[in-house]
Amino acid sequence: MNIYYICLLKILLIISFNQAKVIEKQSDTCREILGDDLIREIGSYENVRDEILRYVIEGDFKGKTYDELAKFVDKFGARPSGSEALENSIDYIIDITRAEGLNDVITEELEVPHWTRxxxxxxxxxxxxxxxxxxxxxxxxxxxxxxxxxxxxxxxxxxxxxxxxxxxxxxxxxxxxxxxxxxxxxxxxxxxxxxxxxxxxxxxxxxxxxxxxxxxxxxxxxxxxxxxxxxxxxxxxxxxxxxxxxxxxxxxxxxxxxxxxxxxxDTKISRNTIVDLKGRENPESLVIVSGHIDSWDVGQGAMDDGGGVFISWAAPVILKRLNLQPRRTIRSIFWTAEEVGLVGAYAYEEKHRDENHNINFIMESDVGTFAPLGLSVAANQEARCIIAEILKLFESINASTLVESNSAGPDIDVITNTGIPGAGLHNDNARYFWFHHTEGDTMNVEDEHELDLGAAFWTAVAYIIADISVDIPR
Amino acid sequence: MNIYYICLLKILLIISFNQAKVIEKQSDTCREILGDDLIREIGSYENVRDEILRYVIEGDFKGKTYDELAKFVDKFGARPSGSEALENSIDYIIDITRAEGLNDVITEELEVPHWTRxxxxxxxxxxxxxxxxxxxxxxxxxxxxxxxxxxxxxxxxxxxxxxxxxxxxxxxxxxxxxxxxxxxxxxxxxxxxxxxxxxxxxxxxxxxxxxxxxxxxxxxxxxxxxxxxxxxxxxxxxxxxxxxxxxxxxxxxxxxxxxxxxxxxDTKISRNTIVDLKGRENPESLVIVSGHIDSWDVGQGAMDDGGGVFISWAAPVILKRLNLQPRRTIRSIFWTAEEVGLVGAYAYEEKHRDENHNINFIMESDVGTFAPLGLSVAANQEARCIIAEILKLFESINASTLVESNSAGPDIDVITNTGIPGAGLHNDNARYFWFHHTEGDTMNVEDEHELDLGAAFWTAVAYIIADISVDIPR
Incomplete structure (x- = not known):
């Protein structure tokens, strides 16, 4: 028994030592790539980070993401592609967005499948x-x-x-x-x-x-x-x-x-919804946050993907309320008809293909909005170094993990696959597939504080990426 | 912060010190009550314990409890009071009991509620x-x-x-x-x-x-x-x-x-089922193990209470197979119509009231058959000391906890409330009420190894209580 124990201890020590070496090397490489000025610049966002985190987690926005999501899913329930409920829910989210003084809201129509059980x-x-x-x-x-x-x-x-x-x-x-x-x-x-x-x-x-x-x-x-x-x-x-x-x-x-x-x-007409918080210096350059507003026809679509929509809705709302206008434009997109084949995302990519060079970074939350842990990043090393440096600002809420991934999210993969850098919300979603596409996908899966953390993190990360002096490399 | 930390530490130390003192005192008291001879006698059952544990957990009986339970609940499904499925399932369990060479099987008829959804x-x-x-x-x-x-x-x-x-x-x-x-x-x-x-x-x-x-x-x-x-x-x-x-x-x-x-x-006739493995010296003295064979009309009634029935079915079967005939009789009872008001238990108590002095100890498993942790005992202190000493034999499978309780189990409380000592299976059932009375009460809740542990523990405990030189005091 003893010899096994010692061996196990040794192996664990070797693993953690090597892991430490890898991280250190990675860190050294990133330091070289970024340079001291950029590292200092990113570090200087700690005040903005604090302002956003405080406002959302303890301040006037506390509980707001949960409440708005609950009102939304309670009012419309499931929102399958092609349904009236989906279109009504799109009208509603436009109304509550405009009510926040965000008037750069447009929708783009497309044909979607309408399968009815x-x-x-x-x-x-x-x-x-x-x-x-x-x-x-x-x-x-x-x-x-x-x-x-x-x-x-x-x-x-x-x-x-x-x-x-x-x-x-x-x-x-x-x-x-x-x-x-x-x-x-x-x-x-x-x-x-x-x-x-x-x-x-x-x-x-x-x-x-x-x-x-x-x-x-x-x-x-x-x-x-x-x-x-x-x-x-x-x-x-x-x-x-x-x-x-x-x-x-x-x-x-x-x-x-x-x-x-x-x-x-049969088929119906639905809409992608696009909300812009225009950038103060490079409004044509976009940092996109997104989630899909359609759901399956069971449960409430609170987890898949109401939570993703509402933290993405919250980002421009929070920045507007805090009077924080970043250098680049923050665009929230609520994709339609994701569940039936990423139909909204494909339509958006096709329609905007000629302007895709304007997308500086694209983010999606579609694997739950449990406690945020960091980002799952599909981008080259230089880009990853920038994101990793930004994520260091979120150690206090345990959300500074960068996962390297080929897939940033189902909808935005349509765009990141063309070489545009992007990321998905990495979150504590071990139970996600307990509820996914079931009658159990309801508000009972969501947690008020975790949604606050997610909204704060999502907003602050998007703000910093949209505001720093450098573009995200591709 | 530091002062709180020190205080907390102090409090924890005091609690654990006092706890240790209580346990030691309890242990001292029990040592006095039991005396060295009885303690030695109970300890001498370690060979029988090993034989039973080995046979059930690693030997020919490995997986048998799970398999028999699965065959049973798959064949009959839910078994609500008054249903044909319940009566057929009673016939079936009698057949598989007789097939084991256990022929002291009787049923006792009673009127039961028959509510149909x-x-x-x-x-x-x-x-x-x-x-x-x-x-x-x-x-x-x-x-x-x-x-x-x-x-x-x-x-x-x-x-x-x-x-x-x-x-x-x-x-x-x-x-x-x-x-x-x-x-x-x-x-x-x-x-x-x-x-x-x-x-x-x-x-x-x-x-x-x-x-x-x-x-x-x-x-x-x-x-x-x-x-x-x-x-x-x-x-x-x-x-x-x-x-x-x-x-x-x-x-x-x-x-x-x-x-x-x-x-x-309306009402129907159902049956309590009674299986005896007659004692070799005091056959009139009973150590009863039990569970209820009826269920709600949803799911399979695998957890509530198929598992309890099958570890209680396993006890005489295992002892018969191992040729272990204790001093007293081991009686397995499969109560009917528990869910609709302990109807089977009340009928048994009434019918056998004049012979209740023959019940030396009564056990029931009706809160899950997850990993066994020990027994939940409703008895006086002298009785608890004996049970605690027996439970010490099950430290190797982490099943030596004695919980003092006023309730040993819903059915047997009808009997223990008259002053007869009894116990319920204390088990690792934190998720029990996730599935209780739902369509999710199926074999998927049950674990083959945990059922083996439960059957082995249940059998060995019942054997030792039925075989030791002293009766359980009341």
Whole structure:
């Protein structure tokens, strides 16, 4: 036992020593890249930082982000792409923005998918009768009116599907039951599951909800039908029911389900919303903060992505109230139709492609607004050094971590992939996928103080980037 | 800061010193009460303990408790009082017990309530249309076919209800929204809420689900109508919806709900199940282990109380397999109709009242079968000293804590309240009320290894109590 303990201690010491060396080297390199003047300049923002943090965390803005978010999601509830609720919520956020004296607000129209969930039920008929909780996946077709009744075949991964004999899949309901490891790893079973099952002759496909924890809570989400395959109905079931079916079939018993689902699909006009707090010296240069205002059609879309919208709404509001006008323009964008394929972001990128050189830095919050920890940065090393130096100002609220990432956020990746530097809010979101795309995405997930911290951090970081003497390098 | 720190340290030192003194004194007292011979005798059970622990945790029984519980709850699902599923599940557990060569199995019939949930829905009509998740409370009456449509009045506690003017309650739907502190503290709002609201003229009552955490998961449970008041429909809604309604009304807006509920109520015959592993010297003397086999009509009743039933089923099975026949009889009881008012336990106590002097010790597991920590003991000091000495044998699996309690478990309190010593399984159940009485009470809550630990502990403790030379004092 003792020898293991000593070994473990040694390994830990070596790791932390090497880690320390890496950080020190990184720090040395950044010091060279930035130079003493820029480091001093960034450090000089500590007063502005204090002013913003104090105003939001203890001052007149305390609790405001939570309250405004609650009023918003309580009033409109879920805001699926193409819905009236979404358009009404856009009108509302424009009104409350103008009420703050921010009048540079425009919207840009675009066509968006409008998929509407109808009645949905799944009943296990064999080996016993039991209702399953279900959420159809976005864009799923309906079943015939009499439903689909068939045996289930449980599939752990795509390799197992591909290795299956066609007669084992044909006429069956495929249930994808991959254990959750990460959202990225399991998402293909939701997005491509129906297409790949249909190619093997399945009559419907189900997916184990993408999440690590459940209280019988199904998770919906987007899926896409491939070309030249039959469009079969597809839905998510709960971890509990997926495990139940797995256990029963593993005992050699047949599971027969009856699936009844209806839905409709057309397109509507929606809008991206753009709020500008014009810069005092380089108004054409933009520092963008953003979140998506649409949600899935379950829960309230408070976490995904009401919180992201409201800290991005708060940034220009707070700066306006504090009479802080940075050198460059702060632009808040509330993307529409993110959930159904980043439709708003693609439309914005296309429309503004000729002016994209004006984007100095772009930020998005779309993985929760729990306690802020720092930024997840997609940019070159020089840019990362500047951001890292700025983040040092947020050690007091434990938000100075810079995560290097290829992806800054789903919507803004459309823009950062063209070489523009950007970042996502890195936050304490370990439970994010407990609630994601479920009826549990409500204000109960949000915390007033954490939202204050997030709004303060988001605002102060955007201000400093928008105000420093240098542009963010690309 | 420093002075506070020193003071805190001092206080902590004093507390732990005093605590240590209390434990030492307790230990001294117990040593006197028990005497060296009994202490030595109890210590001599370490070999039997090892044999049982090894067999269940690493040997042939490893995983068996989980597997048998899973087969059981997967086959029958929820087992509400009066249902066919419950009676079939009783037949099944008798079969698998006999298959183990345990033939001293009897059942005792009794009349039980049979409340059946029909269709249930709650729709918020104002300020916007939204469906609420709902679970009617057991014994709730139906609404009229057209439902009940009324304004909601949110009540924090009974004092607020009693202080309300009758015109503020009359014709309204009362929503009890007490914040969860403990199950005990909030249960009266579920059990008596309808009666107390009806006395003030309410047309229906709702209760914030009794639990500290939710993914939009309502919790059902028992309620009782008082005499001479109108029986109004009553249901649980989720934490999320209760908070939504609270926030909306706090903003001065009206919330109007439409409640539609149906149910039926009659009585049926059910059975307590009694399995005896006869004692080799004092077969008339009983050490009882128990859990309740009925459940609510949601989820699988895996946690409440499938786990308790199956570790109690495992005890005689394991002892039989290991050929360990204690001095006294080990009796396993699977209570029926616990959820609807401890009906099985009351019937047993009444039927066996004349022989209750034969109960040497009675145990129940009904607050989860997470990792065992020890026992929650309702007995006099001499008895507690014996149990504490036995629990010392379970330090290696971290299950040697004795909690002094007035309540050993809901069913067995009917018996311990007559002066018979008993204990409940004290286990690591911090999340118990996340799942209690919800659709989330499934096998996903259970852990194979923790069930092995629980079964091994339960069996070994029962064996030692049933085998030692002294009776448990009352």
């Amino acid at each position: 109808g009645e949905e039920s799944i009943t296990m008929l064999q080996p016993r009768v039991k209702n399953l909780s279900v959420l159809g996946l976005g864009t799923s077709v309906s079943t015939p009116p009499e439903g689909i009744t068939a045996e289930v075949v449980v599939i752990s991964d795509f390799a197992e599907l591909e290795n299956s004999q066609e007669e084992d899949i044909k006429g069956k309901i495929v249930l994808y039951n991959p254990m959750y490891t990460s959202y990225g790893a399991t998402t293909p079973y939701r997005t491509q599951g129906a297409t790949r099952a249909a190619a093997k002759g399945a009559v419907a496909s189900l997916v184990r909800s993408l999440g690590p924890f459940s209280i019988n809570s199904p998770h919906t989400g987007a899926q896409t039908y491939g070309e030249n395959v039959t469009q079969i109905p597809t839905a998510a079931i709960t971890l509990e029911d997926a495990d139940l079916i797995r256990r029963i079939t593993a005992r050699g018993e047949k599971v027969i389900l009856k699936i009844e689902m209806s839905s409709s699909y | 029909g269709e249930e829905s709650i729709t918020m009509l104002q300020p916007r249309v939204k469906n609420l998740s709902v679970l009617g409370l057991g014994t709730s009456v139906s609404t009229p076919p057209e439902g009940i449509t009324a304004e909601v009045v949110v009540i924090s506690d009974f004092a607020e209800l009693e202080n309300s003017q009758e015109e503020d309650i009359k014709g309204k739907i009362v929503l009890y929204n007490p914040m969860y502190t403990s199950y005990g503290a909030t249960t009266p709002y579920r059990t008596q809420g309808a009666t107390r609201a009806a006395a003030k003229g309410a047309v229906a009552s709702l209760v914030r689900s009794l639990g500290p955490f939710s993914i939009n998961s309502p919790h059902t449970g028992a309620q009782t109508y008082g005499e001479n008041v109108t029986q109004i429909p009553t249901a649980a809604i989720t934490l999320e919806d209760a908070d939504l309604i609270r926030r909306i009304t706090a903003r001065g807006e009206k919330v109007i709900l439409k409640i539609e509920m149906s149910s039926s109520y």
